[in-house]
Amino acid sequence: MRFQLTEDQRALQAGVRELLDRRFGAEALRAAVDEPGLDRALWRELGAAGFFALRLPEADGGVGLGLPEAVLAFEEAGRALLPGPLTATHLAAGSVPGAATGETVVTAPDGGLVEWLAWADVVLGDADGAVPLRSLDPLTPLHRVAHQGEADPLAVLLAAAEQLGTATRACELAVQHARTREQFGQPVGAFQAVKHLCADMLVRAETARAAVYAAAVTEDPADIAAARLLADEAAVRGTRDCLQVHGGMGFTWECEVHLHLKRAWARSQRGGGITESEEVLAADLVA
Amino acid sequence: MDLTYTPEEEEFRARLRRWLGEVLPKLPPAPAPSDWPARRAYDLGWQRMLHDAGYADVHWDASPTTRLIYLEETERAGAPYVGANFVGLLHAGPTIAAEGTPEQRSRWLPPILRGEEVWCQGFSEPGAGSDLAALRTRAWRDGDAYVVTGSKIWTSHAEVADWCELLVRTDPEAPRHRGITWLAMPMDAPGVTVRPLRTLAGSTEFAEVFLDEVRVPIANRVGAENDGWRVTMVTLSFERGTAFVGEVVACRRVLGELAAEARKNGRWDDPVLRRRLGRLNAEFRALWRLTQWNVSEASAGGVPGVGGSVFKLRYSHARQELYDAAADVLGPGALDLDRPWVLDRLSSLSYTIAAGTSQIQRNIVAERILGLPKGK
Numbered sequence: 294m295r296f297q298l299t300e301d302q303r304a305l306q307a308g309v310r311e312l313l314d315r316r317f318g319a320e321a322l323r324a325a326v327d328e329p330g331l332d333r334a335l336w337r338e339l340g341a342a343g344f345f346a347l348r349l350p351e352a353d354g355g356v357g358l359g360l361p362e363a364v365l366a367f368e369e370a371g372r373a374l375l376p377g378p379l380t381a382t383h384l385a386a387g388s389v390p391g392a393a394t395g396e397t398v399v400t401a402p403d404g405g406l407v408e409w410l411a412w413a414d415v416v417l418g419d420a421d422g423a424v425p426l427r428s429l430d431p432l433t434p435l436h437r438v439a440h441q442g443e444a445d446p447l448a449v450l451l452a453a454a455e456q457l458g459t460a461t462r463a464c465e466l467a468v469q470h471a472r473t474r475e476q477f478g479q480p481v482g483a484f485q486a487v488k489h490l491c492a493d494m495l496v497r498a499e500t501a502r503a504a505v506y507a508a509a510v511t512e513d514p515a516d517i518a519a520a521r522l523l524a525d526e527a528a529v530r531g532t533r534d535c536l537q538v539h540g541g542m543g544f545t546w547e548c549e550v551h552l553h554l555k556r557a558w559a560r561s562q563r564g565g566g567i568t569e570s571e572e573v574l575a576a577d578l579v580a
Numbered sequence: 581m582d583l584t585y586t587p588e589e590e591e592f593r594a595r596l597r598r599w600l601g602e603v604l605p606k607l608p609p610a611p612a613p614s615d616w617p618a619r620r621a622y623d624l625g626w627q628r629m630l631h632d633a634g635y636a637d638v639h640w641d642a643s644p645t646t647r648l649i650y651l652e653e654t655e656r657a658g659a660p661y662v663g664a665n666f667v668g669l670l671h672a673g674p675t676i677a678a679e680g681t682p683e684q685r686s687r688w689l690p691p692i693l694r695g696e697e698v699w700c701q702g703f704s705e706p707g708a709g710s711d712l713a714a715l716r717t718r719a720w721r722d723g724d725a726y727v728v729t730g731s732k733i734w735t736s737h738a739e740v741a742d743w744c745e746l747l748v749r750t751d752p753e754a755p756r757h758r759g760i761t762w763l764a765m766p767m768d769a770p771g772v773t774v775r776p777l778r779t780l781a782g783s784t785e786f787a788e789v790f791l792d793e794v795r796v797p798i799a800n801r802v803g804a805e806n807d808g809w810r811v812t813m814v815t816l817s818f819e820r821g822t823a824f825v826g827e828v829v830a831c832r833r834v835l836g837e838l839a840a841e842a843r844k845n846g847r848w849d850d851p852v853l854r855r856r857l858g859r860l861n862a863e864f865r866a867l868w869r870l871t872q873w874n875v876s877e878a879s880a881g882g883v884p885g886v887g888g889s890v891f892k893l894r895y896s897h898a899r900q901e902l903y904d905a906a907a908d909v910l911g912p913g914a915l916d917l918d919r920p921w922v923l924d925r926l927s928s929l930s931y932t933i934a935a936g937t938s939q940i941q942r943n944i945v946a947e948r949i950l951g952l953p954k955g956k
């Protein structure tokens with residue numbers, strides 16, 4: 294047993310982070326918020342980097358890696374707040390022409406919602422009668438659809454990986470702020486009330502990490518449900534605590550913290566919601 | 581990321597499982613929690629059996645993964661806990677192994693492994709709990725011995741211990757952390773008085789230990805004089821690293837039993853209760869994976885790191901939530917001390933206090949992992 298990232302996995306993680314830092318840094322994020330839209334050039338670049346074809350066999354023009362690597366890539370996407378229907382396009386690689394290379398943008402209904410419907414080239418699943426709504430998350434345009442649909446466990450796990458990225462990022466942002474912002478003559482991070490908020494953020498994120506990575510290895514439905522619950526918790530509570538640590542600044546549109554919280558809320562709607570995962574895990578106890 | 585075990589590890593698991601299958605059915609029933617002499621004999625007897633079968637040193641010499649398998653399998657099979665051997669095997673022993681002289685190692689380690697001697701830990705004092713470095717029990721030299729006066733508190737297993745790993749102040753003038761020394765004190769030395777303390781669970785799990793001019797040979801000092809703080813930190817990192825592996829396995833078993841009981845008594849029909857148990861399933865699955873993660877890290881890097889604090893924080897709260905959920909399953913039975921899980925619920929209350937309170941663990945995580953500044 295060696296439950297640690299391999300050298301190759303570390304390199305992949307660093308590679309995706311570098312690409313996203315360069316192509317979707319602070320300025321690009323700002324611009325995307327001001328003017329929502331899907332950056333097709335970035336999408337193709339992601340395709341060229343293998344983001345969508347990661348799990349396709351090499352014989353089919355893919356990268357030939359597995360779910361653990363996909364989870365690491367999606368964790369980075371979550372961290373960077375990368376917009377777009379990443380999961381649906383990734384899962385369509387190999388079955389929808391052009392999805393693997395990022396030429397074709399694919400979306401799919403999930404949890405009574407469809408994201409990026411107006412931008413997508415292909416919709417997988419039933420999006421008839423979709424009604425647009427004014428999305429709470431400025432980086433995720435949404436439509437409502439009538440039926441809930443079945444949850445795809447892989448989609449649930451990839452969303453959990455994004456949540457993990459968000460949780461980790463929220464902890465970093467909170468710590469950065471707590472070390473630099475001074476009140477009463479010392480960094481606010483020296484106050485124990487603030488310190489303990491940050492410690493709890495890390496504990497939740499690291500517990501979720503163990504669950505998400507393990508689920509990527511086992512692909513067991515109960516492990517995936519567990520990963521989802523812990524990652525949702527780590528992301529939603531983490532971003533809220535991060536906002537609290539930022540004080541008034543955290544409540545502004547300007548500060549990026551709200552974007553992380555809103556995305557975390559949006560993702561937690563996916564795959565039948567929290568209730569379904571809890572029921573899966575309850576059923577597992579008496580199986 | 582690899583969750584599979586090597587053929588050698590699987591072979592170790594299979595051999596251990598076979599052995600447990602043979603010996604456990606022949607074990608006498610566990611003694612009553614209040615019968616300390618019987619508990620001592622029982623716990624030492626089990627350690628002796630482990631020793632004779634070649635498993636005694638699994639806590640020290642085996643790889644972290646082998647140790648994980650050992651703890652997983654013994655727990656699964658319902659083998660006895662380390663019990664009274666806890667301090668010897670997991671605190672004092674590893675400290676002596678790491679810091680002791682060859683003579684000290686050969687004097688103290690074999691009796692621990694053979695199940696012949698019980699150790700206790702005399703660190704906490706009435707005025708020094710979380711702030712351990714505030715300890716005031718004094719020791720001064722007189723010929724070939726230290727003369728020790730002071731008092732310790734919350735000393736687990738003190739009534740049945742042969743030895744105490746004792747922290748004393750040898751230099752009251754030095755900065756707090758630099759005037760402390762680590763001694764191995766025989767519990768039958770003149771001047772040692774043990775007064776048992778009753779816990780909220782009703783039994784006497786720990787004690788006050790009064791020390792009145794107790795003579796401890798200088799040869800019983802492990803590490804240099806006034807270097808006891810550093811020596812102690814070696815022990816504590818062992819404690820927080822892998823001490824709870826078996827318990828996570830046990831908690832997962834209890835959770836399954838809770839679900840079965842809820843199905844039997846009808847509580848399972850309540851979706852709120854069901855989902856509560858489902859969430860705990862997620863929690864303990866994750867804690868098991870976190871354990872594997874930490875063990876893999878320890879295998880790569882030696883001594884368990886600060887990851888132990890992350891685990892301890894999450895686990896101690898999860899354990900309390902588990903037994904609160906048990907109360908939810910039991911309904912009025914939750915007030916009946918003769919029902920299963922009711923005493924465990926009481927015991928679980930100590931988990932956020934012993935071995936560093938949750939608040940102290942949060943300070944450690946925030947300052948040593950996240951690098952936040954100490955307050956003024």
Ligand SMILES: Cc1cc2nc3c(=O)[nH]c(=O)nc-3n(C[C@H](O)[C@H](O)[C@H](O)COP(=O)(O)OP(=O)(O)OC[C@H]3O[C@@H](n4cnc5c(N)ncnc54)[C@H](O)[C@@H]3O)c2cc1C
Binds near residue numbers: 700709
């Ligand atoms: C079941 C059990 C077995 C034990 N066995 C042993 C043993 O065998 N040997 C031994 O030496 N000790 C033992 N202990 C003692 C244990 O290590 C101490 O109880 C523990 O370290 C806390 O110290 P205290 O009880 O003095 O609490 P205090 O330190 O007085 O703490 C009181 C409260 O103040 C909080 N607090 C204190 N300092 C801070 C701070 N800096 N920041 C934030 N909050 C703070 C604590 O979190 C706690 O909530 C045992 C304890 C228990 C419960």
